[in-house]
Amino acid sequence: MVLGRLDAGRLSLEQVARFPNTPVRFTEGRTEGLHWNIQALYGEIEEGLRRALRSAPGLSSIGIDAWAVDYALLRGGRMLGVPYHYRDPRSSRGVRLVHAEADAAELFSRNGLQHLDFNTVFQLAAERESGFLDLADRLLLVPDLIAYWLTGRACTEATNASTTGLLSVTGRSWDTGLMRRLGYPAGIFADLVRPGEPVGALTAEVAGRLGAAGGGVRVTAVGSHDTASAVAAVPFASADAAYISSGTWSLVGLELDAPVLTAEAQRANFTNEGGVDGRVRFLRNVSGLWLLSESVRTWRDGRAGDDSDLRGLLAEAAAVDGGVPVFDVADERFLPPGDMPSRIRDWCAERGVRPPRSRPEVVRSILESLAAAYAEAIEEAEKLSGRKAGVVHVVGGGSQNALLCGLTARRTGRRVVAGPVEATAIGNLLVQARSAGLVPPESTLEDLRAIVRDSFPVAVYDP
Numbered sequence: 001m002v003l004g005r006l007d008a009g010r011l012s013l014e015q016v017a018r019f020p021n022t023p024v025r026f027t028e029g030r031t032e033g034l035h036w037n038i039q040a041l042y043g044e045i046e047e048g049l050r051r052a053l054r055s056a057p058g059l060s061s062i063g064i065d066a067w068a069v070d071y072a073l074l075r076g077g078r079m080l081g082v083p084y085h086y087r088d089p090r091s092s093r094g095v096r097l098v099h100a101e102a103d104a105a106e107l108f109s110r111n112g113l114q115h116l117d118f119n120t121v122f123q124l125a126a127e128r129e130s131g132f133l134d135l136a137d138r139l140l141l142v143p144d145l146i147a148y149w150l151t152g153r154a155c156t157e158a159t160n161a162s163t164t165g166l167l168s169v170t171g172r173s174w175d176t177g178l179m180r181r182l183g184y185p186a187g188i189f190a191d192l193v194r195p196g197e198p199v200g201a202l203t204a205e206v207a208g209r210l211g212a213a214g215g216g217v218r219v220t221a222v223g224s225h226d227t228a229s230a231v232a233a234v235p236f237a238s239a240d241a242a243y244i245s246s247g248t249w250s251l252v253g254l255e256l257d258a259p260v261l262t263a264e265a266q267r268a269n270f271t272n273e274g275g276v277d278g279r280v281r282f283l284r285n286v287s288g289l290w291l292l293s294e295s296v297r298t299w300r301d302g303r304a305g306d307d308s309d310l311r312g313l314l315a316e317a318a319a320v321d322g323g324v325p326v327f328d329v330a331d332e333r334f335l336p337p338g339d340m341p342s343r344i345r346d347w348c349a350e351r352g353v354r355p356p357r358s359r360p361e362v363v364r365s366i367l368e369s370l371a372a373a374y375a376e377a378i379e380e381a382e383k384l385s386g387r388k389a390g391v392v393h394v395v396g397g398g399s400q401n402a403l404l405c406g407l408t409a410r411r412t413g414r415r416v417v418a419g420p421v422e423a424t425a426i427g428n429l430l431v432q433a434r435s436a437g438l439v440p441p442e443s444t445l446e447d448l449r450a451i452v453r454d455s456f457p458v459a460v461y462d463p
């Protein structure tokens with residue numbers, strides 16, 4: 001949780017809380033599988049907000065973002081079951097059920113999305129089997145659920161709605177025709193709000209608990225899909241640039257004014273997600289540093305560690321000379337939590353490729369493979385959109401990984417501009433700042449990005 005302050009056109013950040021979002025696995029009963037530990041997170045959120053209010057008693061606005069696609073079902077305001085985590089394998093069942101009614105090409109023409117097994121439209125087909133979907137009178141995406149608990153207002157933020165597969169890519173409104181065909185009750189989907197619109201004031205109960213009674217703090221809609229907020233904060237200096245929002249996932253692509261809905265774009269598995277101010281995030285979801293973090297977790301044998309383990313490994317990986325394999329980071333076997341080094345070795349063995357032999361080789365192989373996937377995605381994005389990307393911006397956690405940024409420059413053959421690391425928080429904050437009148441309300445995304453450039457340094461890597 002990050003507190004932002006805007007002073008003389010510069011944004012500064014203060015981290016008021018940081019807590020892990022660790023999923024829980026239930027092994028029995030109707031909701032067995034991998035789930036959000038949502039109540040524990042909500043407790044941390046209230047605790048963080050209490051701290052934020054102590055540090056900034058004049059706090060004016062709260063904006064919420066999280067990863068995409070996951071949701072809670074409610075009835076009469078009460079949550080039914082525990083929200084599933086998108087890495088739960090049940091959604092592949094859902095894919096078969098949905099495709100029996102609407103094939104991949106039709107879905108793409110309606111929603112403009114890359115096929116990912118975990119898109120909400122597929123999760124819901126598996127959800128129907130639980131019976132909860134028929135009981136529910138409301139579906140809220142995770143950031144909207146938090147906003148509902150804070151304000152009592154149930155609405156769905158539009159950039160995140162665009163990842164569900166149930167929002168029309170042309171009208172950016174709910175696709176009730178598709179819902180009807182799939183047997184999803186259209187009435188459970190809430191009214192849409194756009195980034196920058198007010199959601200509401202804290203309920204009296206929440207305000208009392210947070211020590212904010214009498215204060216004017218309200219929740220403002222932001223790009224509640226974390227990637228939408230991150231892209232809003234990419235410090236583009238020219239339009240001829242690509243971005244990589246690099247964290248657990250790497251979201252690689254271009255910002256466009258209109259979606260690309262050609263058959264080639266569908267075959268290339270590109271997505272047209274909704275961005276802040278009606279922009280289109282034309283990108284491919286390439287895997288990300290998840291491969292590295294799960295490897296480190298495997299080597300630590302589940303033990304908690306610190307960043308020094310990773311720093312040491314990255315230094316050794318930088319010194320690896322000689323070839324390491326480049327593997328397909330998009331292979332489905334890498335999606336669930338678990339032992340990544342063995343899965344990488346298996347992938348190589350199945351193809352007669354020499355597997356990485358040591359830990360530094362595994363790390364190098366992961367980073368080379370990611371960089372190769374970035375280069376391919378950027379070239380395809382250019383071809384499919386007719387736009388050029390002379391520069392590649394890397395934002396998010398991966399922007400601090402010098403080895404990855406250097407390899408990305410080398411494999412793309414382009415200049416890499418790395419930073420800011422907290423792009424998601426920054427994009428979230430700047431949209432709120434504009435709504436709160438801290439920057440002129442007529443500011444464009446380009447104006448907001450100028451604030452990013454003036455406030456945060458970047459590092460440059462040349463090929």
Ligand code: LFR
Nearest residue numbers: 066067068069226227249285
């Ligand atoms: C990144 C992200 C991606 C989305 C994936 C799953 O954190 O939000 O954009 O595809 O997580 O929700």
